[in-house]
Amino acid sequence: MNVFRLAGDMTHLLSVVVLLLKIHTIKSCAGISLKTQELYALVFAARYLDLFVHFVSLYNTVMKLVFLASSFSIVWYMKRHKIVRRTYDKDHDTFRHYVLVLPCLLLALLINEKFTFREVMWAFSIYLEAVAIFPQLVLLQRTRNIDNLTGQYVFFLG
Secondary structure, three states: OOHHHHHHHHHHHHHHHHHHHHHHHHOOOOOOOHHHHHHHHHHHHHHOOOOOOOOOOHHHHHHHHHHHHHHHHHHHHHHHOOOHHHHOOOOOOOOOOHHHHHHHHHHHHHOOOOOOHHHHHHHHHHHHHHHOOHHHHHHHHHHOOOOHHHHHHHHHHO
């Protein structure tokens, strides 16, 4: 296994655990951009389309499931949990995240490894992941209120 991939996976996993811990224990998603979380859920859904048709290793499969489950769990908490959703700051989370999706998809159609559906979706997920943090950064800039756990989440994610 590549040590850099392992370090990247563990850093990302740590950022997700910090965020889920914050949301679950404090029952608050203040300072977190739902739009960034939706983009990350889309990133992992597009990237891991091969989950049930292409087995690489147990580690690979488990990490794919963890990243998918955690991304959609965060979105669920922020949209559906009766207490957490009240703490979401939609007035400041106004970045139009849908404008990031189409350019990333067009870029993936033009620049990819091989012009197949899975490869184009893989390229799309890579391009979208590169810009998915933008709504979070804009939200933090607008509110100017960064608590410790949110700061750690953004640091580890970035």
